[in-house]
Amino acid sequence: MPLLETPPDALSDIYATSLFEVCQSSGGDTAIEETLDELTTILELARKDAAFNEFLASRVLASNSRAESLRTVFEGKISTRTLTFLLLLNEKERLGHLPAMVQAFHAKAQDAFGRLEVDVHTAGPISSADLDAVRDRLAKALGKEVVAHHRSDPAMIGGLKLRFGDRLVDGSITTRLRRLRDQLDEDGAARIRARVGEMIDAQAQAESD
DSSP, X not given: OOOOOXXXXXXXXXXXXXXXXXXXXXXXXXXXXXXXXXXXXXXXXXXXXXXXXXXXXXXXXXXXXXXXXHHHHHBTTBOHHHHHHHHHHHHTTOGGGHHHXXXXXXXXXXXXXXXXXEEEEESSOXXXXXXXXXXXXXXXXXXXXXXXXXXXXXXXXXXXXXXXXXXXXXXXXXHHHHHHHHHHHHHHHHHHHHXXXXXXXXXXXXXXX
């Protein structure tokens, strides 16, 4: 069973909040950055190495055996803070949920630093100048430092979509066409209903005459 690549939920937020508070009390912004970098690196390794991924997520492996291996692999290579967090997740059999917890921790870090991570979706490649223009406009509108990441989405016809946190701003042509189609469908159905009503009324009138 691989690590669960799911969005943050209430449980992951609880663990991320606890870790964030530990970082704030033990080193402030430096500790937050260090812990985020370490956890992100561990996740990247798990995504590239199937055996390591299985080691973290497996429910067959006894937690005490995995704890010993975690210490052997990471002790002296990552902060005691991050290792303690991994050992806690192992003890609670929550290591499989690490990706969602890291996402939640990442969001808290960006918010604390006054930064906003934004995914910019377009149908194809865009120039760095265009991406910078989007970033600068968002930064001015939102009053935050914006870190923009471009994502190509071949399903889009044109325009762009912006995703930040749980918000989606969809200005794609595909979406506008879909809305137009839905509106036409609704209008068409309304006209049919009206026409049927007119026919029934006319028939009723004819019979009464």
